[in-house]
Amino acid sequence: MNVQDVLAAQVKEAVSNIFNVTLETVEFQPTRKDFEGDITLVTFPMLRQIKTSPVKLGEAIGDYLVAHNQEIEKFNVVQGFLNIVLADAYYLNFFGKVKDDPDFGKASVGEESIMVEYSSPNTNKPLHLGHIRNNLLGYSVSEILKASGKKVYKTQIINDRxxxxxxxxxxxxxxxxxxxxxxxxxxxxxxxxxxxxxxxxxxxxxxxxxxxxxxxxxxxxxxxxxxxxxxxxxxxxxxxxxxxxxxxxxxxxxxxxxxxxxxxxxGVDFDKNYYESNTYLLGKNVVAEGLEKDIFYRKDDGSVWIDLTDEGLDEKIVLRSDGTAVYMTQDIGTAIQRVKDYHINGMVYTVGNEQDYHFKVLFLILKKLGYEWAENLYHLSYGMVDLPSGKMKSREGTVVDADDLIEEMTATAKNISEELGKLDGYSEAEKEELYRIIGLGALKYYILKVDPRKRILFNPEESVDFQGNTGPFIQYTYARIQSILRKAEFDYSNPIFEYSLNEKEKQLIKQLQLYPETVQLAAENHSPALIANYTYELVKEFNSFYQNVTILGTEDETEKNFRVQLSKAVGDVIKSSFALLGIQVPERM
RNA sequence: GGUCGCGUAGCUCAGUUGGAUAGAGCAUCUGCCUUCUAAGCAGACGGUCAGAGGUUCGAAUCCUCUCGCGAUCACCA
Known part of the structure; x- marks a missing residue:
């Protein structure tokens, strides 16, 4: 049970005792930075049930909470907002529990299993920037779903015929x-x-x-x-x-x-490949079945259709008049095959948004055919990657080739690294590996931080940034933390429960606290962007902490130990969240 | 034309069950390396949240309409 649930129960208790009213909902939000407090109760919605002023209500609840909950230190009321200040003990207690938990943020594996399809290339065209977005999204969403407690199978279907x-x-x-x-x-x-x-x-x-x-x-x-x-x-x-x-x-x-x-x-992989040359005949028997159940109907020329006009869609063909399969037939058959092969109860299709309509229809057909897993199908639809000159067209030579792009990013990372010259003692091989990690980190973060639905405008002239809200910025912070840990040659493993937190430390712990719910939210929304933005916030918070307080140089032993522990925990979360994006982190850079 | 998606600072983007003065980065301008990595930090500048109505104590967020951009509407995949 987290604080919010405890507080919600106590707020209800308070209102019941003081005003003799039973509240239906209690609404909290994180306190805005401009105000003092950690968590804020919004009292406006309660005014419908309680006839008093928002300020009086806030004061009354606040007094009750402070009297009944030791983890609450004090409070203040601004308009209808009751800002609650939590005691340091609360944060230290939380931090002590999670600081050495290797699975912090991840849910334990449950029953549900799901297949994620991504990449799905044509065999006559090399992979390009569009495929990169697809691959990164598919891989990252797979990792996020795993972290949220699902069993995940990654697959691609290869268009080989x-x-x-x-x-x-x-x-x-x-x-x-x-x-x-x-x-x-x-x-x-x-x-x-x-x-x-x-x-x-x-x-x-x-x-x-x-x-x-x-x-x-x-x-x-x-x-x-x-x-x-x-x-x-x-x-x-x-x-x-x-x-x-x-x-x-x-x-x-x-x-x-x-x-x-x-x-x-x-850095992407698959648990299973499906080949169209094996699957293109699947689905025909399902069409026969659907005909019997009157879900489909046959036209005079012999072609088979489904009428979806009741759902606001069109009629759609599912079998040609010559009896051969169309794309839809194959997709129906393949979906059913996959459920047979892996006993999954859901699927995610990572396919561009130009196929929104196709998947809407596909899912609807599978539902009509009565498959219960059809409720758990999700089209991870993403916008195209455009160039300043417009759409990428392979025939016109305006494609950004995947291999070339990776090469270029690595070269840029190399240039910057050499200029900064911080890699004394690294072998050539180690350096090359590092350039690759940084270059790819920049590229992956650049693509994944954007909401999947939005189009990306990629300008090859203005190379991907390495400063600000970027992959390398976050990797850099990780490397910095590792540098501190290398120098902290003492035992800092004992949990600390007696300590007075300063503002920066408290902010950091608060941000750490958000990690598990962020993973869940990202899984529910199939959105790596949420993980990327979370990590960025965490890292910004850490850098501010790093530049404003001394970690290893403090006199106070408890302070020094605590700050090292905190740095380590932040590093662990960066590594963990970046792994969800498929991005590696370096020990030095 | 029908359907779906998008429109937030000069540029790239956050802003998720509707909450306080709409946030970051880049770019421009100021400061900060004889102390843990300056790919950093602290700050300045920058907004008609496409537009108009509506619902609400409260709207970038929900509803309606309009405008702009994109996708889609094949016996192609």
């Missing part, structure tokens, strides 16, 4: 000269991506040639021989043609290897 794959394969056959990642030194995803571009170029040439021959644009686009060949290749793939399947496997493997490299650099 369809005409687009055949385009890259065909171009490689035609123009590839048996190039491989080994022979060229290119990452596999980049190599295959290049052939996708080559296909597009050849295709466009053929189209303009045909148009010059007098064909209309539509005719030319449909009749270009290279496209026909790609379609033929898809037919062969679907028929299981040995040669085509072999090439498909080889080239896909190149891409997977390339992706793995990028994932490893980014």
């Amino acid at each position: 369809g005409i687009h794959i055949c385009k890259s394969m065909l171009a490689w056959q035609r123009f590839g000269n048996d190039e491989t990642p080994e022979s060229t030194g290119l990452k596999g995803d980049k190599l295959v991506g290049n052939y996708y571009v080559k296909f597009d170029k050849a295709y466009k040439e053929e189209v303009s040639y045909l148009q010059a021959q007098g064909k209309t644009e539509d005719e030319a686009k449909a009749e270009a021989p290279i496209l026909k060949d790609a379609q033929e290749m898809l037919r062969k793939w679907e028929a299981g043609d040995a040669e085509v399947v072999e090439l498909w496997k080889t080239m896909n493997q190149w891409v997977y290897d390339g992706f793995e490299e990028t994932y490893a650099k980014l």
Whole structure:
């Protein structure tokens, strides 16, 4: 039971004793910094039930609380706000309990398990900045959900089939000269991506040639021989043609290897991969089932639909007239498959907001089909990452490549670090590792601190900041704390219960106190931004403490011990909360 | 056109069951390194919370309308 609950009960008791009124709700909020106090009772809502002035009411409740609760030191009333000052003992008691708890902030693991899907790339395009946002969000939300007490499985579905794959394969056959990642030194995803571009170029040439021959644009686009060949290749793939399947496997493997490299650099991982080549047939039997239950209906041409007009949506196709699956069919089938595979009771889909409508429909269909877990589906929808020039378009070469960006961030971190020159005694390897941690920290924090729903405008000209509300700022504070701990060569492990807190110390403990509820809130809202902002506040508070009080230099032993303990606890929380964002913290920088 | 999302300082963003004088960072300007890491601290400057109504003791937050930006409305994925 936290203070707020205790106080709420006592406030009700007070009002009942003094005014003979039973309160329904008691509303608290943290006291604003401009006023003295730790927690504030808002008395306005009570005035409906109690006929008196807000000030008199506040005074009366305040007097009662001070008389009946030892942890309350004093109070003051401003307008309808009763500001309560808690005794140091209360804070010391809390701090003593959590300072060495390695799981502080995290809930114990419960029954609920959930699958988080993210990344889900195409195999013909290298990962870009948009994927980075997706990956960081998906990974971080997974970690946050784990910390909130859920069992989490991370997954990606790899789009490894369809005409687009055949385009890259065909171009490689035609123009590839048996190039491989080994022979060229290119990452596999980049190599295959290049052939996708080559296909597009050849295709466009053929189209303009045909148009010059007098064909209309539509005719030319449909009749270009290279496209026909790609379609033929898809037919062969679907028929299981040995040669085509072999090439498909080889080239896909190149891409997977390339992706793995990028994932490893980014620090994200998956518990399970699903491949569309395995799942694209799923869902058809469910459509049959839905037809029987009259959830779906068949049109004259044989196609199957669901009518969602009652829900304010449209009609949506779930099976083509030729009996083949559409995207929706596959997603229905895959969802059901995942529940079978992992016995999960919910799912999170990390997919851009251009698919808001699709997921609305998907979830609705699954609910109508009667799956109880359909209530626990969440579309983690996020805004696009735009460049100053507008949308990223791979065909126009205006994409920010994921590998390049990571490289650039690392290089910037290196420049700054070398300029500051604080790394004497570090080996080259240690330095490189540190630059990577800082560069990635800057990038990840920059992206995760923003509310997922909002669009991000990314300007490659103005590189990501390393000062102010940034990843490196927070990492720096952590490194500072570690420096203090290295120098604190004495035993500071004993809890302290007799101590007079100064304002900075008290603020810090208050901020630490907020960590567990922040984790829960971030989990409920699927929002890493809440964790990022919390950590920033904590770090700002610590830096102010650090610059305004002496830690190791004080005469008073208790004071010195307490301040070291406090610094350590803050460092632990920084490390813990940054882990939820997928960001590492350095011992020095 | 229908639906959904967004609009807060010059720029990037916080502001979560409606609470006190709307907060940070960047940029600009002042101070602070012979004491624990100055990627820091202390301060100044900067606001019609897109606009108009409404609900409320109280609105950036809830409701309605208007404007602006974006997404979406395929037998594509």
